[in-house]
Amino acid sequence: MKLYEYTAHQLHTMLTEKKVSARELAESTLQRVRNLDENIKGYVTVTAEQALAQAKAVDEKIARGEEIAPLAGIPMAIKDNICTTGIKTTCSSKILANFVPPYDATVMQKLQAADGVLIGKTNLDEFAMGSSTENSAFFTTSNPWDLERVPGGSSGGSAAVVAADEAVWALGSDTGGSIRQPAAYCGVVGLKPTYGRVSRYGLIAYASSLDQIGPLTKDVTDCAFVLKAISGHDPKDSTSVNSAAPDYTKALVNDVKGLRIGVPREFFVAGMDEEVRAAVMAGIEALVRQGAVAEEVSLPHTDYAMPAYYVIAPAEASSNLARYDGVSYGYRGEGDDIVAMYKRTRTEGFGAEVKRRILLGTYALSSGYYDAYYLKALKVRTLVKQDYDRAFEKYDVLITPTAPSAAFKIGEKSADPIELYLQDVCTIPINLAGIPGISLPCGYTRSGLPIGMQIIGQAFSEETLLRVAYTFEQNTDFRRKPSLKGV
Amino acid sequence: MAMPPARLVVLLVQSTLHGHFSSGIIIFIMVKYVLLRKVKRMKLTREDVLNVALLSRLEIRDDEIENVTRQFNDIMQHVDRLNQVNTENVRPTAHALPVCNVLRPDVRQTSLPREKAMANAPLAEDGFFRVPKIVEG
Structure with a gap:
């Protein structure tokens, strides 16, 4: 087994037992990136120099006999919408193509303090708007399981580099499914924490009431370690919850006896891929064999989550992205007066999907339409959330597919925005409700593509999600690696 | 209601001329048509x-x-x-969790130094951002 193939928790043991150095780990991973990334195209920026310097510092700590953090010396990748001091943070947008943040996101500060080794910044759909990375202004990332297919999105770069062993783990962000859906497409574990669990300070805003940072990892144990490292209250994010985060690694218990699983019937609708449905059902049965109890439940407003999301998220985006005016940072277009300059800057700087959502959001918030669209969507959001509140009175978790199908071909859905929006139909309601969800591999299609299962819990139930996911992982055999033939 | 309004009015007027409708019915149909148009976006x-x-x-x-x-x-x-959803008496949810204003003591804190804050400016001069002229005169 090559060094880059191990999980973070395995590598931590190897580091503390001095079987391997952080330098060897960084070099092995960087070599993997040099060999593969020409084909995968997961990274926007590779930070080789910093990685080797950070690794050196960890090796010195180990040599001095100091205790090291669980993620110390482990190669990581960060989605390119999370600010990193002195390292370009582009959002995969022309408008931020040369933006070098003067400060670190809070999650980066925590990971620097934990001695994580940054390998690079990963590709995304521009401003995290999309489900395939095809909206990146730079290039489309390939799915390591089939290079002609998308890795999902918007955190497609992060999911692809973890699946291809170009990083041991990665951070993504999730506004409507952007961690969980690419995790499903690439066969890795992805968790969207409860809204407010992880600080959003330094995460470039898309839709502030929905955005949340979370881990993409090779297994559930690593997911718990990363979540533990990034969680907690942050005075710089007024929506971060003011309570201490529990030790998520203690939740890694192989036991679901008596667990009550609800299976929402609205998530298994016509049009869903039959192989996906069968794999998720088999996954639920695997948990039932371990002592869980499953029954069907109804979440009647599920159908209305999508239209509500496509009012709320663009409305918030149109407001958040108003800051890109060519004045204080980012791209500037030429114009004789100030309005002409704004228009050139934004027209030349933003891609088609970002513009589409700014227009939609501006319309939904404009005078005369605010009540009909924005206020209406917020009321429907209440009803969606109440569906989940009711379900969790009776069930510990809900289990659904993560996406209605496995990874699709590059270009297959890019002509019709609505068809692409439908890829997030299973993940969007979870963001509207503000609750946590984890995706993990639960099977493969006949053509060998990974299928993801989503486990959903009530607010701040990450420990339950991790326990259920861990039990599933321990009692099944779906953790596999892509063959990467022809690369 | 696919028929364009002008054509509908012409048809109704023609019908009236031929004695098919009383004027009261015409007004009723026309008012209903206008109302329906309002409901449909x-x-x-x-x-x-x-x-x-x-x-x-x-x-x-x-x-x-x-x-x-x-x-x-x-x-x-x-x-x-x-619009298919009845939201009468439903309160809007702007944030999924009950969040309220967070305040901190009004104490002076350090902030980004000016040169760092301006390092990404597309055009700057003497510690100011340069933009096209905004005020005339």
């Missing part, structure tokens, strides 16, 4: 989209406008499904 025209683009400080090229308008209407048609 008007499709956005290219002018509507151009107006939203101006508010958004975006330009849409002539060769793009047709496609943008069509996609805009497709998405809004999808969004209109929200």
Whole structure:
């Protein structure tokens, strides 16, 4: 087994037992990136120099006999919408193509303090708007399981580099499914924490009431370690919850006896891929064999989550992205007066999907339409959330597919925005409700593509999600690696 | 209600001339038609989209406008499904968790030094951002 193939928790043991150095780990991973990334195209920026310097510092700590953090010396990748001091943070947008943040996101500060080794910044759909990375202004990332297919999105770069062993783990962000859906497409574990669990300070805003940072990892144990490292209250994010985060690694218990699983019937609708449905059902049965109890439940407003999301998220985006005016940072277009300059800057700087959502959001918030669209969507959001509140009175978790199908071909859905929006139909309601969800591999299609299962819990139930996911992982055999033939 | 209003009025007037309808019924039908049009959302025209683009400080090229308008209407048609939901007496949710204002003591703190804050400026001079002239005179 090559060094880059191990999980973070395995590598931590190897580091503390001095079987391997952080330098060897960084070099092995960087070599993997040099060999593969020409084909995968997961990274926007590779930070080789910093990685080797950070690794050196960890090796010195180990040599001095100091205790090291669980993620110390482990190669990581960060989605390119999370600010990193002195390292370009582009959002995969022309408008931020040369933006070098003067400060670190809070999650980066925590990971620097934990001695994580940054390998690079990963590709995304521009401003995290999309489900395939095809909206990146730079290039489309390939799915390591089939290079002609998308890795999902918007955190497609992060999911692809973890699946291809170009990083041991990665951070993504999730506004409507952007961690969980690419995790499903690439066969890795992805968790969207409860809204407010992880600080959003330094995460470039898309839709502030929905955005949340979370881990993409090779297994559930690593997911718990990363979540533990990034969680907690942050005075710089007024929506971060003011309570201490529990030790998520203690939740890694192989036991679901008596667990009550609800299976929402609205998530298994016509049009869903039959192989996906069968794999998720088999996954639920695997948990039932371990002592869980499953029954069907109804979440009647599920159908209305999508239209509500496509009012709320663009409305918030149109407001958040108003800051890109060519004045204080980012791209500037030429114009004789100030309005002409704004228009050139934004027209030349933003891609088609970002513009589409700014227009939609501006319309939904404009005078005369605010009540009909924005206020209406917020009321429907209440009803969606109440569906989940009711379900969790009776069930510990809900289990659904993560996406209605496995990874699709590059270009297959890019002509019709609505068809692409439908890829997030299973993940969007979870963001509207503000609750946590984890995706993990639960099977493969006949053509060998990974299928993801989503486990959903009530607010701040990450420990339950991790326990259920861990039990599933321990009692099944779906953790596999892509063959990467022809690369 | 696919018939254009002008054509409908012409038909109704013709019918009246031939004695098929009393004038009371005509008024009733015309009022009902107008009301129905109000319930069914008007499709956005290219002018509507151009107006939203101006508010958004975006330009849409002539060769793009047709496609943008069509996609805009497709998405809004999808969004209109929200009208199937009864939201009477439902309170809006802006944030999923009950959040309230967070305050800190009003104590002076250090902030980014000016040169760092301005390092990404497209155009700067003497510690100021340079922009095209805003105020005349």
